[in-house]
Amino acid sequence: MSEEWYYASGGAQQGPVTIDDLKARHAAGQIQADALIWKEGMDNWKPWNQVAELASAPEIVTEGAPVSPAPTADPVGDQIYAPPATTPYAGTLGGAGGPTVNPPNYLWQSIACTLLCCLPFGIVGIVYAAKVDGLSATGKAAAALEASNKAKFWCGLSFGTSIVCTILYLILMVAVA
Amino acid sequence: MAVRKWLVIGLALGAAGMVILVRGNFRGLPPCPLHSTTGLYCPGCGVTRASRALMHGDLGTALQMNAVAILLMPLMAFVMIREIAAWGWQRPEWRPGTGGRWGIRLGFAVILYGILRNLPGFEFLRPGGG
Numbered sequence: 001m002s003e004e005w006y007y008a009s010g011g012a013q014q015g016p017v018t019i020d021d022l023k024a025r026h027a028a029g030q031i032q033a034d035a036l037i038w039k040e041g042m043d044n045w046k047p048w049n050q051v052a053e054l055a056s057a058p059e060i061v062t063e064g065a066p067v068s069p070a071p072t073a074d075p076v077g078d079q080i081y082a083p084p085a086t087t088p089y090a091g092t093l094g095g096a097g098g099p100t101v102n103p104p105n106y107l108w109q110s111i112a113c114t115l116l117c118c119l120p121f122g123i124v125g126i127v128y129a130a131k132v133d134g135l136s137a138t139g140k141a142a143a144a145l146e147a148s149n150k151a152k153f154w155c156g157l158s159f160g161t162s163i164v165c166t167i168l169y170l171i172l173m174v175a176v177a
Numbered sequence: 178m179a180v181r182k183w184l185v186i187g188l189a190l191g192a193a194g195m196v197i198l199v200r201g202n203f204r205g206l207p208p209c210p211l212h213s214t215t216g217l218y219c220p221g222c223g224v225t226r227a228s229r230a231l232m233h234g235d236l237g238t239a240l241q242m243n244a245v246a247i248l249l250m251p252l253m254a255f256v257m258i259r260e261i262a263a264w265g266w267q268r269p270e271w272r273p274g275t276g277g278r279w280g281i282r283l284g285f286a287v288i289l290y291g292i293l294r295n296l297p298g299f300e301f302l303r304p305g306g307g
Contacts (some may be wrong), residue, residue: 042251107276111284113187113252115221115246119211123220123291126284133275169207 103148105132220291223304
């Protein structure tokens with residue numbers, strides 16, 4: 001009952017919604033038959049018409065009770081359909097759950113940190129960042145994620161240290177003046 | 178939206194920093210803690226002076242201070258603006274590409290620049306030409 005379903009719409013991940021909501025949206029024409037669907041436990045996104053629980057569902061049940069209204073016309077519904085705390089963007093950053101996505105390599109960030117933060121930590125970031133894509137390409141997902149996390153860590157350390165140094169310097173300047 | 182709030186705070190701090198850097202009347206710019214403790218020239222050495230010179234319209238001095246950073250500035254601005262916009266508007270499809278093989282080469286070129294600046298015979302790569 002409490003299964004959380006996600007679907008892709010307009011290039012962004014939507015959900016979580018219940019299976020009933022999902023069917024209602026499909027019936028309202030918001031989700032096409034070839035839209036990608038995913039829920040916890042599925043190893044990857046699948047088109048609507050290949051998901052066993054959905055493909056057998058009747059298109060629109062016209063007899064009996066009217067079809068539930070479109071979510072946009074329902075203010076209470078809007079709250080139910082509010083986006084989850086984990087945004088699609090956060091999801092692509094190696095977040096929990098979801099289909100596997102190649103980890104970001106943090107190369108641009110490492111180069112920027114090396115040039116702007118004036119600390120050798122950015123160099124360590126570049127070295128790890130350079131490994132990420134190669135590891136992803138050869139299927140070493142765990143090693144790629146580890147390299148990605150290390151690049152992110154050294155980048156953040158470089159950025160954080162330079163921010164702290166700048167603040168300390170400003171305090172020192174004010175104290176001396 | 179919390180993300181947008183941080184975006185505004187960040188942009189405001191950046192603008193304030195720029196004004197201080199351009200308008201501020203320094204007897205000298207803040208010294209780099211790494212250079213003052215170790216004497217090493219890192220790949221970013223001279224960027225503050227270069228940025229200040231650039232904002233005063235002095236491209237020649239800017240290039241003397243850190244030519245690599247000045248030459249990479251348009252590219253860095255391009256990828257960083259895309260990254261920040263993707264984060265601020267939560268649109269992952271706006272993020273810059275990974276850079277591929279040339280991105281990695283660029284990264285190592287920056288490291289090499291940092292090493293060469295410290296070697297004898299390459300003093301011309303240091304801020305102000307050694």
